[in-house]
Amino acid sequence: MSDNNILISFLIPMFNCGSTIEKCVKSIIGQFENFDSHQQNYEILVVNDGSIDNGEAIVKQLQDKNSRIILYNQNNRGISYTRKKLFELSEGKYVMFVDADDYLMDNEFIPIFLEFIKSNADAVYFNYWVNGHKPIMKFNKENSIYSSKDFIENIVDFTDIVTLWQFIFKKESITETFDDYDIQYGEDKLFLVKQLPKFSNIYCSNRLPYVYSINENSICHNINQNNYKYRSISMAKVAVELKRVLLSQYSAFSPTVKNQLKSKIEEYVYSSIIQSIRGRCTPTLLNILEEGKIYPYYVVTKNISTKKRIVFKLFQYKLFILLYYYFYQGILIKIFKHKKDRNK
Numbered sequence: 001m002s003d004n005n006i007l008i009s010f011l012i013p014m015f016n017c018g019s020t021i022e023k024c025v026k027s028i029i030g031q032f033e034n035f036d037s038h039q040q041n042y043e044i045l046v047v048n049d050g051s052i053d054n055g056e057a058i059v060k061q062l063q064d065k066n067s068r069i070i071l072y073n074q075n076n077r078g079i080s081y082t083r084k085k086l087f088e089l090s091e092g093k094y095v096m097f098v099d100a101d102d103y104l105m106d107n108e109f110i111p112i113f114l115e116f117i118k119s120n121a122d123a124v125y126f127n128y129w130v131n132g133h134k135p136i137m138k139f140n141k142e143n144s145i146y147s148s149k150d151f152i153e154n155i156v157d158f159t160d161i162v163t164l165w166q167f168i169f170k171k172e173s174i175t176e177t178f179d180d181y182d183i184q185y186g187e188d189k190l191f192l193v194k195q196l197p198k199f200s201n202i203y204c205s206n207r208l209p210y211v212y213s214i215n216e217n218s219i220c221h222n223i224n225q226n227n228y229k230y231r232s233i234s235m236a237k238v239a240v241e242l243k244r245v246l247l248s249q250y251s252a253f254s255p256t257v258k259n260q261l262k263s264k265i266e267e268y269v270y271s272s273i274i275q276s277i278r279g280r281c282t283p284t285l286l287n288i289l290e291e292g293k294i295y296p297y298y299v300v301t302k303n304i305s306t307k308k309r310i311v312f313k314l315f316q317y318k319l320f321i322l323l324y325y326y327f328y329q330g331i332l333i334k335i336f337k338h339k340k341d342r343n344k
Helices: 021-030 055-065 079-089 109-119 148-154 187-198 228-249 255-279 282-291 306-315 318-343
Strands: 008-014 042-049 069-074 094-097 123-125 128-130 134-136 144-147 167-170 201-204 210-212
Touching (some): 008 079, 021 042, 021 055, 094 109, 109 167, 148 201, 148 255, 187 228, 228 255, 255 282
Parallel strands (some): 042 069
Antiparallel strands (some): 094 167, 144 201
């Protein structure tokens, strides 16, 4: 768009979201309808990550009516590569990541954005809706500015949903990026855990400008649902990196915050092992965890279920995992052969 006066860039990664992208983009445009054209200093960047549905055609139709929409097409590279590309292409002073199957609530964005600009904070954190009718009040106090340490200690909970679309960022304050393109799951959590301590301050608002759409039939929410291998490797890499960040950036934080991160590490390690068995990549997974000095990773928090604790204890023994893995694969092969023989 090459307009140095762009105030905010909306960054939308798109993969097979043709059924929702129009509503998403129009909800952003609608926030600025009451402004004169010279005041509409925003851009909407959409990176089409190798979609095979009609999403690209829909965005092109929207482009014909609004020059502030910019579409980039690429072969499928995954969410981390796409987020990084969006950030690098953006020209706004502020940036906001928006998922292609979500949208902004009518007339709610501008008030919080103006408050954020006035605060001169590095980021703004806000509440959201689920499916447009269930408000999620993560912050229900009076709007205020917090130091990054106070925000992490008293506002955010890393064991809960903490994702990019809960924030608007001042672009110049962002120092982290999405460099590991193999991470296709948990990349937003990892980014925030690394970036939040580096901010000077964060403005917290009790407004609800964002609508998170949960639709089990949505292709967007089912990316890699059956690709257990990629999910397993992603979660293992996130766990390894979270452990490194915990040791390097969170030494001065309270035991509560540290335990939140340890709990997430446990969750990612546990889930990565389960996913690896389904994805037939357990040996590869164990190499990643061992190289990251995270395996065997012993349970250190108290809020883990008894069932998961027992399974986790068993999974600390590499021989057990490998035996379980090969046994599981053997059962799957027998079932597959049985079905194949019945179909003959």
